[in-house]
Amino acid sequence: MFEAIAFYLFAIVTVAMFLIVVFSKNALYAMSALAGGMIFIAAFFFMLDADFMGVVQIIVYGGAVMALYAFGMMFFDTTRDVKENIKDKRIIYTLGTLSFILIVVIMSAPFISDHIKALYPSLPGVGNPQMVGYVLFTKYLVPFEVAAVMLLVAMIAGIILVSKKMDQSITTMPEVDKKIEAEEFDIKDAK
Amino acid sequence: MITLTHYMVLSGILFSIGMLGVIRRKNLLMLFFSTEIMLNAVNLGFVAVSKYIGDLSGQMFAFFIIAVAASEVAVGLGLLVLWYKRKQTIDLDSLQSMKG
The missing domain is CATH 1.20.5 (Single alpha-helices involved in coiled-coils or other helix-helix interfaces)
Structure with missing residues (x-):
């Protein structure tokens, strides 16, 4: 129950953040929304018991990559609105909608193979960061x-x-x- | 109950948002943002599969994608700053130098 609430809440917030990134005219707003979206993606990683990945996501994306973008944007004029010369909006949105439908339909297809089995299954009693360490430093x-x-x-x-x-x-x-x-x-x- | 399909559909939605950005944007910095969205969507899919199959390979792959994305941003922003110094613009159309 709580999982469902958390999933839908974070899904809506993440999609909203990334839509702001794609449609915002101001580069600074887009960057802030991107940073927020990255942090919300980390919340999904925590929900999926991938603690290590969640922490790496926050540190690398929320910290390092965003700081890099912030430094990069000091070189550009970010106070002005981004002017974009889009020639044909209809083609863009048609292609976007078509590819959206295609990707979502492909992704929602069920897994029917019986041959999928875990190569490196999680051991009972071993936490996720330890297990990541074992796999990362051996295989x-x-x-x-x-x-x-x-x-x-x-x-x-x-x-x-x-x-x-x-x-x-x-x-x-x-x-x-x-x-x-x-x-x-x-x-x-x-x- | 949240199943793997929920996560895969969310991953697909986020990926298409990123792809729409790549098609729509003409500013190179915004194009970088859109590619980051696409990489994040794929990461989410990998980690979700990793959880539901009980295999750590997906998380490892997502980890290496994050490493590649970080280095891509470093090199890409360096090139972008160089281009801005030369042309005073980061518009995608300014990259077009061949007439035809």
Whole structure:
């Protein structure tokens, strides 16, 4: 009973949050709604007895990824509304509705295979974080190490990409100002 | 009683919301947000299956998806900042440089 109430409550709130992300014109509102939606997804993970995944979701998505987006948005002008040049709305919404129906129908199909069996079943009396530790550091050790190297590569790539021309201000770039001035002069000359 | 189908349908709904965002949005930052929604929807599906089959593989897969998503955001935002410095816009149409 409580599970059903929690499920429907969090389902409605999560869908509402993600709809705000997709339809909001303001980038800041979209980011805040995305952060909220991530936290509500973590609530589902706790309901599904995946405590470790829930905590990782809150720390990585609610914390790290959102902080990264917040830092990234300092580079862009976020106070203005996002202007988007959408050419044909009818095609977009038709395709969106069709794919929505298709995906939901596929997902709601029942599992009829009898051959699905647990490869790494949970042991009785062992908590979820401990069990995740056992499986992660035995069967999935190599992917885990590869993921660590991948995160290191991503970190270095992020630093290298953003730190280029860090000493220059993007909003007041002298060469861009000169270019704009030259173009204005050209227009005046043409007149 | 909440069954696996409930979770799978919710996962599908969230995934389609993300996909609608990917189709609809023209701002690259908003496109990033929409891909995050899609990745989260898939994670939810994986963890739900993992619970109802009693197997931890689904949770492991979701864990690695989170790692990939985090590194994707780091590299993607770096490229986005670089593009904004060059073109002063993050509109998707500004990426189109070939005439045709």
